[in-house]
Amino acid sequence: MRPIRASAILRIAHPAIASMGGVAMLWALPAAAQRAARFDIPAQNLATALDSFARQANVQLLYPYPVAAARRSAALRGEMPVRAALDRLLHGSGLEVARFGERTVTLRAAPVRKAKPAPAPRPPAQRKPAAPPAAPEAPVAEEIVVTGRAASTPLADTELSYAVTRIDADALARRGPLSTADLFKQIPGFWVESTGGEASNNVRSRGIPTDGYSSVALLEDGLPIQYDGGLGYLNTDQIHRLDATVARVEAVRGGPSAIFTPNAPGGSINFVTRTGLADPGYTLSATSGSFGYARIDGFAGIRLTPELGVSLGGLYRRADGLRDPGYTGDRGGQIRAGIDYDDGRARLSFNVKRLDDRVVLYLPVPLRLDDRGTVRGIPGFDPLRNTLAGPDNVAVAFETPSGPRLFDLSQGTRSRITFYTLSGRYAFDAATALEVKARLRTGSTLRNGLFPVGRPMGGDDYLASVRSQLAAAYPALAVVRIRYADGGEAFQPASNGNGLVASANLLSVAMPMREFVIDARLTHSFDRWGHHEFAAGATHDDARLDFDRAMGTVLLDIRGQARRLDVIALDGNGNQIGALTDNGFTRYGSLFDNAVLRSSNLAFYLADEWKIAPHWRVDLGMRWEHVGIGGRMEPAAPIDLGDSATLADNAVLTGTGTFTPIRRRFSGWSGTAGVNFTPSRHAGLFARLTRIARLPSATEFTSTPNRTDEAIVPIVMAEAGLILHHRSWNLSAVAFRTRFKRLPFTDYRFDPQTNAYLNRTSIADTATLGLELAGHVELAGPLALDMQATLQDPRYRNFSYTELVSGQPVSRDATGNRLIRVPRLSLSATPSLKLFAGRLRLDMELVHHSERFADIANTQRLPAFSLINVNANAKLTGHSTLALHITNLTNTLGLTEGNPRLGAFDTGGTGSRYFFARPEFGRTARMVLSLAF
Incomplete structure (x- = not known):
C-alpha cells in the first residue's frame, strides 16, 4: 500500500479543545461528525474531490492516494453534517473511514467481503441474551x-x-x-x-x-x-x-x-x-494594558473558490514602555497580505509582510546589596519600573571630525523591513513531490541604546578617580566639581536621592540589509526493506549587510530617566579652567565601526525516514554547508578635535579612509541518526546522536577582519526520550548531553578609566548533561495541571585565561565552572480551573529559576527567584472572548543577567556594594477583547 497523502491542514480553533494547548488531534468526537458545512464539489477524480472536501470541511484528510486516484466521485452539493457528506462522497469508492477526529480524518481501503455460503438449516435453539456492547475506548490526545x-x-x-x-x-x-x-x-x-x-x-x-x-x-x-x-x-x-x-x-x-x-x-x-484558504474567517482583538499599552490585531481570510484564498492581517501597537523612559517607548506594527492556491496536486502561495516598528531596548539597571547580601533597589530608582533611559538623552549631538551627529534614544530598536515570500509544491504522483520556498528581505534596522558601564559610585569617589587626569591637563587645577549638563546646577547627594553617578555609552548601530534565501526539496517515498520517506534538498542564501556603529560615553546621575553630568576644573579663584566632559560626554567617539559585509551560503542535505518494522523507525540525515564571507572594513584611529576647554574630544575614534578587505571561507559536515520504537499509538521511545559543524558568522569579522581564532566548532549532541499519552494525562521526558569543542569566548569589557573597550579571547570546551520534562494531567473535576522542568549541569571544560593583576600576568582556570546565566533548574507549574462548562478558564503559572552566575569565573552570583503569572480567559458569546493577563503578580525582583560591559570572564564578584544587572519587569496587566467569525 502506498503511503497516505495529507491534504492541506485546515485549522479552526474549537471551544471543545480550547483547554488543551498543543493538541492537534482528538479521535472520535461526536461534535465533529455532527458539525454541518456547505459543500460544492463537482463530479471528478476522487483524489481531487477529497482534497476539496478537506478544505470545505476544515479538516485534515489522510487517505491512500492510489486508491482514490483510480476512482471518480459523484457531485456533492448543499449543507449537511460533515460525516454524512463524507459517507456520500465515499459511497462505492472502495474507501472507508478508519478514524474520524475533530480535526483529522483517516481513510483506508475497504476490505473486499466475499459472500459466504448459506449455512445449513439448524434446529431452533433458545436465544441467549445479547451481551451489552463494549464501551468505546476513551479518546486519547495526540499531536x-x-x-x-x-x-x-x-x-x-x-x-x-x-x-x-x-x-x-x-x-x-x-x-x-x-x-x-x-x-x-x-x-x-x-x-x-x-x-x-x-x-x-x-x-x-x-x-x-x-x-x-x-x-x-x-x-x-x-x-x-x-x-x-x-x-x-x-x-x-x-x-x-x-x-x-x-x-x-x-x-x-x-x-x-x-x-x-x-x-x-x-x-x-x-x-x-x-x-485564507486554510483558515477562512475574521478575527479582531483589542488590548489595553496598565503601562499605557494599546494594541489592535486583526485577520481576514476569504476562500474565493475551493482552490483559491486571500488573506490580510497584522497589528498596530503603542505603549509607554514596561519601564518608564518618559516618552512613547514602543510604537508601530506590521501588516501581511497573501494569496494561496491549492488544487490538491499543485500548491502555490505568495505573501508580503511589512514591519515598521520601534521598541525600547532595556538594559541593566543600578542595584545594591544590603548588609545581608540581599539584592535591593537604590533610593531614587525603582528597579522594577525605572530605566536610565530618559528625555535628557532623546536628542543629543555627537561631535565628530565631520561635524555633529544626532543621537536619538527614543528610536530604540527601529525596524523597517519588507518580506516577500513565495512557496510552491507540486506532486508528480502519490510518491514524489517537489517543494520550493523563497524569501526576499529588504530594509534596515537602527539600534539606539543607553548601555551602563562599570559600577555606580558616589560623586566624590568619581571625582577622586579623575582628579589626576584633570590635573595633568590643567596644572592650575584647585577644585573639581560636578554639575548638570543641561542647566549647570551643582550635583549634590540630594539631587537624585542617592548621590550616585555612573558612566554609560550612547550607542547607535545602523544596519541596512538585503537577503535572499531559497530552499528546494525533492521528496520520494518507496518500499525496500521497509518503507522510506526520502528527501534531498539544497538551500542558498545571499546577504549584504552595511554595519555603521558609533558611540559616545557620558556621565549620568543614578535616577529613573537619568540626566547627563559635567565634571569641571576650577582654579583657586573658582574660575573654570577646563572640563573632563562636554555636554555630559566624557569621550566622543569611544567606538567606531564602518563595514560592508557579504555572506553567501550554500547547503545540501539528505534525509531518510525509514520504517523498518511496524513499531520501529530509523531517521538518518546529513548536511554539507559552505559559507563565503566577504566585504571590507574601515579601520579607526583617534583624532583630537582641538577643543582645549575639554578632554572629551582628545581621542575621537573615526575612520581612516582606507579599507581592509574581508575574505574568509568555511565549510563543514553535519550528520544525525535517530531511532524510534512505538509499542502502541499511546507511547513512544527514541534515541538520537547528532554531530554538527557550526560555521562562523559574518559579523565576527566586523572589527577584526584578519582574526585567526574563528574556526569551525564541532558540536556533539545526544538525546533519549519517552513520550506517553493517556486519556487523562501525557508526559514527555528527554535526557540530553551537549558537547562543544574549540569554541572562542571573548571578554569584551569597557574600561571606564580609558573610556574604551578591551577584549581578549580564550578557546575552550563546554559540556552539559540535562533532563527536560513536560506533562499535562486532568485532575478531579474542572482542575488540570501543566508542568515543565529543565534540570541541567552546564560546565566549562579546558578553559584557562590570563589576566593582569597589579601589572603582572596571572593564569586563571575556569574548568568546571558553570556556564554563565544558565540555571541548573527551571520549573513551571500551571494549575488551571475550568468553570461554567468550560466558558471560563483560570490559570496560575508558578515559575522558579535556581541561582546563576553572571561571569565565567562564577564570582557574581545571580540569586534564585520565583514568579507568579495569572491568566483568565472567558468566552462571552459564540464569537467573543475576554482575556486578562497579569505577569509578575508579586513584583518579584529576579535578575536574569549581570552587566556584560563589565566583562564576561570575571566581573570582580560582589565586592562592591553597587552593581548593574537586568531584572524581570514589575507587575503588568493587560486585558484583551477578541471577536472571531
Missing part, C-alpha cells in the same frame, strides 16, 4: 507534527525520534506572550531572557553557550526569517512580531534541526501562518 522532518506526511509525536513542543492558537491566546522570546518560555530546555523588551532578547537551549539566536533558528512557514541569527546587534527577534496571522508554533528541540535548518544546533522554531 501531529510536520516540522523538522524529511517528508510532509504527518506523524504523531509518539512516532518521532526527537523532542517537539507545539503551541497552537488557543495556547497563544491563553498565555498572551508580550514578545517572541516570552513565547519561548513554554519550551522545555530553553533558558529565555526576555527582559530586553519586545526585541533584542537572548535564548539558550540545552546548555549551548552562545547568546542571541546564534544557535536557535526562527522559521516562518519552514523558511528562515534570518539565515544567520547570530549577526551582531541583529537578533532575529528584532524583525519578527507575533500577531493574529500566526496559526501555531512548532518548536523542535535539538534533534534534526541542524540538518534542515542553518544555525540551529539548539533547535528550530517554526511559525506557521494563517491563510
